[in-house]
Amino acid sequence: MQKLSLRAIISKIKSEETFHAVVEDYSFTIKINEYVPYVCGAVHDGHQFRKSLWDNCLHSEYDRWYEEDPETKNMVISHPILIAGCDSRFEYDLNRDPKNAVFDTAWGKQLWKTPLKETEKVKSLEKHANFYKVVHALIETIESKFGTCIVYDMHSYNWKRWDREVPLWNLGTSNIDNDRYGDLAETWRQALASIILPHDIKPTAKINDTFQGNGYFLKYITKNFKNTLVLATEIAKVYCDEYAQVNYPEVVASVERQLRNLIPQHASEFYQRFKP
Secondary structure, X not given: OEEEOHXXXXXXXXXXXXXXXXEOOXXXXXXXXXXXXXXXXXXXXXXXXXXXXXXXXXXXXXXXXXXXOOOHHHHOOOOOEEEEEOEOOOOOOOOOOHHHOOOOEEOOEEOEOXXXXXXXXXXXXXXXXXXXXXXXXXXXXXXXXXXOEEEEEEEEXXXXXXXXXXXXXXXXXXXOOHHHHHHHHHHHHHHHHOOOOOOOOOOOEEEOOOOOOOOHHHHHHHHHOOOEEEEEEEEEOOOEEOOOOEEOHHHHHHHHHHHHHHHHHHHHHHHHHHOO
């Protein structure tokens, strides 16, 4: 892995170079081993929280971890194109629009002891903007090369906070073109439902059951690129103990192993259907 400037990363993408890099401020990573018509994203995988915010933050390190999506990057680590956030969504949320990306409150609790300084907000929003400059260059390059693209937008959610049975996988489709892509969303749901995990975890997958796919990552790409489908894919946090902050690496490994086959198979089906 290299450390590269934002400009260098964008230049490499536009030149269709392969590389693996962290941006120079360490806010996100990107890996391109090969240019293919699909991308994996893990925008909430990050847990870093810059030191200038520590003393002013009312939420504990555990509070932040609980609302992040740990291990989602590792679930898709083997795929040729992967972009992932390194910073906590409590610093700035990559899955919210710029006006709402820096929280004042988070999940019903005041986030800051004293109002955040404008200089801190500006620094966070600059990181947010830079991430989307790279996303734009990436999808633009892939659409130009292949005529179409599919993005697997990986997330997780806290299933124990629900007072009803919820699925292992939830696919949010309310902001995609369902007339055009609805059957591909259904085949992805079926693929997710086929995943068998350790510990007798029930293999269920539903569409718009717990979340509807309202994230900014999906909306930004959908708005700016007419031939790219983004599938907001959420796994219940069965791969960790939400309350003890313990990850279960054997479950993560099982997810990764099965997605290693299922994602390329589904992406190929998509490409054969929608290539020019």
